[in-house]
Structures are given as structure tokens and as C-alpha cells.
Amino acid sequence: MDPANVSKRETVAHLLVDAAVWAPSVHNTQPWWFDAHDETVTLHSDTERRLDVADPEGREMLISCGAALFTLRLAVRRLGRLPEVRIAADPDRPGLIADVTLGEPRTATDEELRMYDQVKRRRTHRGAFRAGALPVGLLQSLRAHACAENASLRIVADPRVRVALAALSEAAEQVQCADPAFAAEMARWAPAPCSERLDGVHESAYPRDPGRTDPHFAGRDFARGQGWGLAGDEDGESAGVVGVLTTTGDGREDWLRAGQALQRVLLRATEDDVSAAFHTQALEVPELREFIRTRFCDGTYPQMLMRFGVADERFDSVRRPAAEVVVGEI
Numbered sequence: 001m002d003p004a005n006v007s008k009r010e011t012v013a014h015l016l017v018d019a020a021v022w023a024p025s026v027h028n029t030q031p032w033w034f035d036a037h038d039e040t041v042t043l044h045s046d047t048e049r050r051l052d053v054a055d056p057e058g059r060e061m062l063i064s065c066g067a068a069l070f071t072l073r074l075a076v077r078r079l080g081r082l083p084e085v086r087i088a089a090d091p092d093r094p095g096l097i098a099d100v101t102l103g104e105p106r107t108a109t110d111e112e113l114r115m116y117d118q119v120k121r122r123r124t125h126r127g128a129f130r131a132g133a134l135p136v137g138l139l140q141s142l143r144a145h146a147c148a149e150n151a152s153l154r155i156v157a158d159p160r161v162r163v164a165l166a167a168l169s170e171a172a173e174q175v176q177c178a179d180p181a182f183a184a185e186m187a188r189w190a191p192a193p194c195s196e197r198l199d200g201v202h203e204s205a206y207p208r209d210p211g212r213t214d215p216h217f218a219g220r221d222f223a224r225g226q227g228w229g230l231a232g233d234e235d236g237e238s239a240g241v242v243g244v245l246t247t248t249g250d251g252r253e254d255w256l257r258a259g260q261a262l263q264r265v266l267l268r269a270t271e272d273d274v275s276a277a278f279h280t281q282a283l284e285v286p287e288l289r290e291f292i293r294t295r296f297c298d299g300t301y302p303q304m305l306m307r308f309g310v311a312d313e314r315f316d317s318v319r320r321p322a323a324e325v326v327v328g329e330i
């Protein structure tokens, strides 16, 4: 698509942000806002949407912003331009993440166009997966995509490590649920049914009765004992393939890298109708994260813990529209 053909009402910035908002974000906090000038879109984090209890350093907030940044880059490629990305490092403006400018013309590859087509199709899965193997070559491709963003996707092949990671997720889930501050924060981002909010995890985003898998990875308690969630036939029985996304460092730029790698991996998986379920509770408990880092990640920093598989049901999600998250001309 040639940017010159984009109509005035639907500006280039609108097109880019309209895609970026569909990035995954922790508890669907959508911790971002944008401003647009000429051919540059600037991504900012919205610290009022940070999870102060679960994510006091803003690691997950920046992973979420990284996922939005990758989507912005991909949307620029779809317009047939090269993205020029300048990661901001201004201590006086810590919320400033990056400028993404439309650079020189370069036709998008088929791979980029296929990936872009998944942006609004991709959904987080919660629960069991269908039994059976993933498409041949997919895991190798996912690892290569993570690597291209300077992160690593470590596939957990050892069944004992899978059991240990599942147990650590369960432990973290119990510890968090027992903490009133965690529970209150979760309640803030898991609205009751029929809410018209355009953020948070709604009841159409999780199953009422998640099937148990072996080993069982605890889901988040979005329903809080209220019986909320989508009713459905829980046919799945498999935990799927377990993966940990890691980075060699653990600072702001590493978290942004992790987010870009995450979205790239997820979009590639979606192309093959493979979904991901996330279990990041243990990574929010510093002692457990450190244990996972030293025991299972060769000292690299675990940023996301996830399972990949083919899901029978597709959950829903919501987003604030571009017009609501762009400040300035759009």
C-alpha cells in the first residue's frame, strides 16, 4: 500500500496506531499512548496503567510497549516503507519509548504481509490445547524470529522442567491470590460481565472451566470465584509446547526487545493457527524469577513463560481505539 493513497480521514498515523493497539499487554492494560507528527509516530508508556503491585519496575509494561513497537514497525513495512526506529533514552522523559518514522521505500515481503494479517486475528489462549504435534518446522521458525529481535525462545523439552515450571506457576498464583494488594490490582483489570470498558480482561477472554492439563499450569484468577468466563466444551487436554522467552540483560531496552520478540513470535505462530497461553505469575515474584533464571535459563533473564498449541476455542478481547490513544494530529 502506498502511503500517498491513504485518504485524508484515515491518516498514516491512524493506520499505524490502529494496528499497534492490538499488541498483547499484561492484563490488557494497554499501557501506551502515541503522538503523531508528519511521518513520525512516537510511542509513550502510560505509567498510570502500570501494575504497581505485580510490576513495580515496569518490566511487563515495557514488554507490552515493545509488542506495540514491533507492530508499529510491521505496519510501516506494510505501507512499503522501511521503519526508522529511534529508541528514546531521555531521563527527563522516562515515558518516552521510541520514534518510528516512515523511511525509504522498500516493498514489503510476503512474510511481512502474512505476519501483518495476523495482528487483529491473534488472541491469547487460556486453558488446554488440542492434543497433537505443532506444524513441522514451526518451533525452529519461532526461535529464529525471537533471535532476530535479540531475544531467545527456549523450548522446554525436559518433562521434569515442565513439571517444575508448572509447579512454580501454581505457587506464584497462590501467593499472589493470598495477597490483598495483588488481588485488588487483579480486580481492577478484570471487569465484571457486561462492562463497557475497552481495556482489562473481560469474561469473554477466559473459560469458565479451564480444562486441566498434565502438567497443569495455573491460569490467572480473573473470575475471582464469581463463576464468570465463557462456557464451552473443554475438549483440549494438552499443555502444549512450553517456552520461555529470555534476554541476556534485564534493563529497559531488554524489556522492549523482549516485547518486540514476543509479538513477532506470536504473529508467526498465528499464521499456522497456533496460539499462545501465558503464565507469567512466577516471573512477578522476584525469588521465583531468580530461581527460574539460574536453574532453567542458564543465567539469562526470563521475560515470558508461555505454552504454544492449537486451540479449539477462540477468546475475545477489547481495545481502546486509535483515536483514544493518540494525542495530537491524527
Ligand SMILES: Cc1cc2nc3c(=O)[nH]c(=O)nc-3n(C[C@H](O)[C@H](O)[C@H](O)COP(=O)(O)O)c2cc1C
Pocket: 022, 023, 024, 025, 026, 027, 028, 029, 060, 061, 063, 064, 067, 122, 123, 124, 125, 126, 200, 201, 205, 219, 220, 278, 279, 280, 281, 316, 317
Ligand atoms: C507481559 C505480559 C504478561 C502476560 N501475562 C499473562 C498471564 O499471566 N496470564 C494470562 O492469561 N495472560 C497474560 N498475558 C496476556 C494478556 O492478558 C493479553 O495480551 C491481553 O488480555 C489482551 O488480549 P489478547 O492478547 O487476546 O489480545 C500477558 C501479556 C503480556 C504482554
